[in-house]
């Protein structure tokens with residue numbers, strides 16, 4: 001993304017006057033974050049000032065994906081902070097729910113029994129402040145040109161959000177793995193990087209032992225424990241909260257460069273877990289780009305967790321701007337011992 005675009009995303013054009021324009025050269029030299037500070041309170045932005053999100057999807061082993069894309073789109077838009085577009089491969093996989101939760105974009109999507117690459121999948125990443133991947137395990141590779149465009153977008157300061165099985169995709173795409181830090185399945189093993197987790201003393205362990213990346217036991221409710229309470233994504237949130245039913249990913253491995261673990265969850269052997277504290281909320285830098293990564297979000301009911309939604313919004317804002325202005329903690333945020341969910345209600349059904 002060009003600095004100009006990031007600058008534009010966080011600044012009101014309506015407030016620009018001639019004097020300001022004469023300062024344009026100075027303004028471009030300013031950090032984008034300074035420009036973002038001029039924003040008004042959340043929910044008060046005009047359309048042009050909102051953070052532009054692009055959800056990318058189309059192929060995911062989690063059949064809920066057409067619904068979870070719409071859920072995340074609605075959650076983001078309801079905050080008043082974001083506008084959301086969706087770029088979907090024309091060839092979709094496990095996409096039956098796309099009929100019930102259509103994009104309403106007038107495009108044809110072909111649901112196939114196996115993942116198939118879409119040679120025309122070429123989103124204009126540079127038009128967005130942040131890209132959210134809802135691709136999953138076994139997604140077909142993007143065209144080389146699209147991969148190169150995405151790498152350039154991130155290198156120049158783009159944002160990426162990775163939820164749940166999005167960290168399963170493309171184990172052989174080196175730059176993508178540098179972005180996500182840790183991943184599972186997709187052929188990942190000791191050649192992908194170490195297993196990364198925290199031990200009982202809270203020390204970060206990087207374990208280079210042999211073995212496949214990615215595992216989980218049966219779904220259950222589990223606690224998310226803050227390991228960094230000062231990062232803008234975490235600030236003001238309870239230090240421990242009970243997440244709704246989800247898969248607790250463990251044994252993720254990858255290059256894990258420039259990665260900070262903000263929260264972990266204990267992978268209990270009682271649920272076939274590792275007995276380790278597994279990374280559950282992470283942030284990374286990739287060149288000038290920022291990444292927010294959470295392995296939470298297996299299904300629609302997992303995403304109905306108020307904690308998940310709060311962190312998703314904050315993480316998306318941070319990946320886009322490096323800041324979090326969505327600092328309000330919902331009254332119904334889960335506690336240490338009680339989960340908190342609200343049923344998803346589709347607000348406006350897109351025209352078919």
Ligand SMILES: [Zn+2]
Nearest residue numbers: 062165247298
């Ligand atoms: Zn899953």
